Amino acid sequence: MAKAAVLGIGLIGGSLALCLKERTSLEVHGFDTSEESIRLAEAAGVIHRGHQSLESAVQGAEYIFLAVPVGTAPRLLDRLAELPLQTGCIISDVGSTKEEIVNYAEGFSQLGGTFIGGHPMAGSHRSGVQAAQSLLFENAYYVLTPLPETPLAEVQRLSGLLERATRARLVIMAPEHHDRVVGAISHLPHIVAAALVNQVAGYNASNEWFHRLAAGGFRDLTRVAASHPLMWRDILLSNRKAVLGLLQDWSDEMDEIRKAVAAGDHDQIESFFRRAKEAREGLPERRKGVILPAYELYVDVPDIPGVIGRVACLLGDKGVNLRNIGVMENREDRAGVLRLVFNTGAELEKAKRYLTESGYQVFDMES
Numbered sequence: 026m027a028k029a030a031v032l033g034i035g036l037i038g039g040s041l042a043l044c045l046k047e048r049t050s051l052e053v054h055g056f057d058t059s060e061e062s063i064r065l066a067e068a069a070g071v072i073h074r075g076h077q078s079l080e081s082a083v084q085g086a087e088y089i090f091l092a093v094p095v096g097t098a099p100r101l102l103d104r105l106a107e108l109p110l111q112t113g114c115i116i117s118d119v120g121s122t123k124e125e126i127v128n129y130a131e132g133f134s135q136l137g138g139t140f141i142g143g144h145p146m147a148g149s150h151r152s153g154v155q156a157a158q159s160l161l162f163e164n165a166y167y168v169l170t171p172l173p174e175t176p177l178a179e180v181q182r183l184s185g186l187l188e189r190a191t192r193a194r195l196v197i198m199a200p201e202h203h204d205r206v207v208g209a210i211s212h213l214p215h216i217v218a219a220a221l222v223n224q225v226a227g228y229n230a231s232n233e234w235f236h237r238l239a240a241g242g243f244r245d246l247t248r249v250a251a252s253h254p255l256m257w258r259d260i261l262l263s264n265r266k267a268v269l270g271l272l273q274d275w276s277d278e279m280d281e282i283r284k285a286v287a288a289g290d291h292d293q294i295e296s297f298f299r300r301a302k303e304a305r306e307g308l309p310e311r312r313k314g315v316i317l318p319a320y321e322l323y324v325d326v327p328d329i330p331g332v333i334g335r336v337a338c339l340l341g342d343k344g345v346n347l348r349n350i351g352v353m354e355n356r357e358d359r360a361g362v363l364r365l366v367f368n369t370g371a372e373l374e375k376a377k378r379y380l381t382e383s384g385y386q387v388f389d390m391e392s
């Protein structure tokens with residue numbers, strides 16, 4: 026039976042292991058530095074088999090997933106580079122930042138497998154294998170960050186497996202683009218939530234009414250402040266450049282509202298909340314348990330090496346989400362060799378326009 030190895034069987038590693046176990050034929054092996062996590066994962070049927078040795082966990086594995094804190098992942102890659110891995114294996118990760126680990130993996134002259142960065146955009150403030158669940162990623166976005174030179178067939182193999190196992194929507198992005206976007210919608214909000222909780226805890230130290238009166242607003246806004254401190258320390262250090270820029274923008278925004286309140290500027294204050302309300306109400310709906318239709322496009326690409334990066338970057342820069350990308354094996358069956366999958370017809374139309382404007386020959390299902 027083909028084998029997958031999940032390294033780090035916590036919330037995300039455990040959830041991914043469950044997905045692979047329930048929806049693929051892979052035998053799922055787990056490795057963790059915590060013996061307790063291995064024991065719990067085996068007892069709860071999260072993995073087929075647990076290992077206390079990294080070498081035996083990855084031996085013969087076709088897929089290896091790193092699901093450890095982002096500050097630990099490079100050291101784990103160092104150890105993998107020393108081990109004999111299965112020829113043609115794919116190594117991926119689930120870390121919340123991508124540029125650092127992708128650059129690190131690129132620096133190896135001999136890694137024994139193809140590294141493709143990954144990040145499922147779903148999680149929880151809880152941690153550990155006890156919180157793992159096989160529906161965690163359903164319909165969430167799952168970002169892959171291959172390099173332009175990553176063989177297309179390998180990206181297709183991994184995205185196909187993950188799509189089937191997690192039921193997530195696979196998208197492809199450049200690592201630095203990922204880190205800037207995720208910095209704004211995940212890393213900054215975690216800092217703001219923690220800062221708010223710390224500020225109020227300071228007031229509460231001398232007056233307990235601050236915590237007693239905390240109602241829906243405070244609780245909704247600060248749920249993620251209960252997240253794992255070590256995981257978040259690593260994320261901020263890994264995405265330092267993007268986070269520093271975002272913190273500067275955040276203090277500018279705070280300065281502006283502070284000035285408007287100090288000046289008693291009714292219009293400015295109302296407009297601050299009006300802009301936020303409109304933007305919040307305009308967030309795309311999150312749907313659980315619905316299988317989304319796929320919108321497909323075919324692109325004729327004469328030269329395969331590097332093409333995945335060029336096409337993915339072109340669409341990423343224009344804000345178009347690519348759900349999946351793959352090579353058509355038989356060029357006679359269909360005009361065009363690269364298959365692109367989108368979540369909406371509107372995204373497909375945008376992609377068609379941008380690709381055509383950039384000189385690509387594009388065909389859809391009707392062509």
Ligand SMILES: NC(=O)c1ccc[n+]([C@@H]2O[C@H](COP(=O)([O-])OP(=O)(O)OC[C@H]3O[C@@H](n4cnc5c(N)ncnc54)[C@H](O)[C@@H]3O)[C@@H](O)[C@H]2O)c1
Binds near residue numbers: 034093122144149253
């Ligand atoms: N929690 C989230 O919401 C979320 C969402 C998406 C991605 N991520 C990313 O997923 C990764 C894991 O996060 P998590 O929430 O599952 O954390 P977790 O604390 O639940 O699990 C991490 C596991 O890794 C193990 N571990 C640590 N160092 C190890 C090593 N050197 N070798 C083997 N195992 C080791 C720990 O014992 C633990 O079981 C992080 O990189 C995080 O950025 C987290």
Ligand SMILES: O=C(O)C(=O)C[C@]1(C(=O)O)C=C[C@@H](O)C=C1
Binds near residue numbers: 120148149
């Ligand atoms: O739902 C939560 O508690 C999360 O924090 C999940 C969340 C996020 O949305 O910020 C956190 C980190 C990840 O890398 C991806 C998702």
